[in-house]
Amino acid sequence: MKRTALYDQHLDSGARMVEFAGYEMPVQYPLGVMKEHLWVRENAGLFDVSHMGQVILKGENVKTALEQILPVDVLDLPVGMQRYGMFTTAEGGITDDLMFANWGDDVFMVVNAACKEQDIAYLKSSLGECDIEVIEDRALLAIQGPKARDVFARLVPDAATMTFMQSLKFDWQGVEIWVSCSGYTGEDGYEVSVPNDTAEDFAKALLAFEEVEWIGLGARDSLRLEAGLCLYGHDIDTNTTPIEASLNWAIQKVRRLDGERAGGFSGADVILPQFADKPKKKRVGYLVEGRAPVREGVEIIDSEGEVQGVVTSGGFSPTLSQPIVMAYVSTESLGDEKPLFASVRGKSIPLKQVSMPFVPSRYFRG
Numbered sequence: 313m314k315r316t317a318l319y320d321q322h323l324d325s326g327a328r329m330v331e332f333a334g335y336e337m338p339v340q341y342p343l344g345v346m347k348e349h350l351w352v353r354e355n356a357g358l359f360d361v362s363h364m365g366q367v368i369l370k371g372e373n374v375k376t377a378l379e380q381i382l383p384v385d386v387l388d389l390p391v392g393m394q395r396y397g398m399f400t401t402a403e404g405g406i407t408d409d410l411m412f413a414n415w416g417d418d419v420f421m422v423v424n425a426a427c428k429e430q431d432i433a434y435l436k437s438s439l440g441e442c443d444i445e446v447i448e449d450r451a452l453l454a455i456q457g458p459k460a461r462d463v464f465a466r467l468v469p470d471a472a473t474m475t476f477m478q479s480l481k482f483d484w485q486g487v488e489i490w491v492s493c494s495g496y497t498g499e500d501g502y503e504v505s506v507p508n509d510t511a512e513d514f515a516k517a518l519l520a521f522e523e524v525e526w527i528g529l530g531a532r533d534s535l536r537l538e539a540g541l542c543l544y545g546h547d548i549d550t551n552t553t554p555i556e557a558s559l560n561w562a563i564q565k566v567r568r569l570d571g572e573r574a575g576g577f578s579g580a581d582v583i584l585p586q587f588a589d590k591p592k593k594k595r596v597g598y599l600v601e602g603r604a605p606v607r608e609g610v611e612i613i614d615s616e617g618e619v620q621g622v623v624t625s626g627g628f629s630p631t632l633s634q635p636i637v638m639a640y641v642s643t644e645s646l647g648d649e650k651p652l653f654a655s656v657r658g659k660s661i662p663l664k665q666v667s668m669p670f671v672p673s674r675y676f677r678g
Contacts (some may be wrong), residue, residue, distance in 0.1 A: 358524050408544055456501035491503070
């Protein structure tokens with residue numbers, strides 16, 4: 313298994329390490345998953361996400377070329393801003409979701425760890441003469457929480473005014489760091505790319521503040537679930553379209569039917585009509601009655617016991633003190649507003665549909 317530049321520091325901090333996407337990664341620290349989760353909601357949590365794939369795309373026509381493989385608006389994205397995107401199949405499914413930033417002449421992209429080899433191969437085969445630089449010598453850290461902005465500004469003062477989805481470069485002790493105002497928790501904060509040989513010092517500088525604690529993959533998952541964010545391979549995959557996944561917002565009007573640059577991407581003939589013609593299933597969120605968590609794979613049934621959907625992410629919400637789930641459910645049953653239940657070991661547990669995110673996001677928009 314691979315290790316990130318911060319592996320030794322995780323061990324020194326008492327982390328329990330597990331295999332994740334081919335890496336040895338910290339799933340939790342002595343604080344424990346529940347307390348780590350609540351720490352991020354109240355303070356500032358530090359995550360090692362160096363297993364993610366970092367790529368720089370260069371070329372005169374790189375943004376035009378990207379619009380042929382991404383269903384989102386690349387050309388109009390302002391310099392210094394980033395956007396959520398996804399790769400799609402001819403059938404309208406999703407092969408990965410990602411973030412990309414407009415750095416002027418270059419595009420900086422971060423892809424999921426488990427998909428990065430296939431993503432990089434896809435970029436190389438799809439972008440023609442564009443130059444694709446895979447970044448191997450940088451770590452990626454995320455600091456998240458209501459106190460993250462104040463803490464980070466003590467190290468990088470100029471980042472204090474960054475707004476949600478900005479992506480800029482700064483100097484820290486003579487080293488160039490790449491900072492985006494984003495994350496995976498629903499909280500304000502930053503994701504920071506730093507050279508591997510600087511990563512440990514940078515992490516130590518953040519952890520020196522009493523507001524900051526290391527946070528593992530366990531709490532990262534429960535935080536993103538509360539934020540209503542998809543996890544690739546669970547809530548989105550090649551069998552789900554962006555519209556089925558309730559990611560309509562991610563496809564800007566300019567790329568939709570009747571838009572100035574409508575379609576032109578893989579699967580457009582399947583995806584775009586779904587804006588008007590409802591798909592057969594939809595990703596929705598539910599509060600679960602009682603205290604028992606409902607896990608991925610549990611069937612959603614109606615009062616007659618007919619299967620209407622399946623849970624793709626589920627667990628106990630530390631913030632709400634109750635179980636929550638995301639599930640794909642038939643749009644017919646949603647339209648009928650039938651009472652639905654989670655079928656767990658022969659028991660029908662009542663569900664209450666709610667809008668997502670389950671916990672309000674606190675992104676800083678200025």
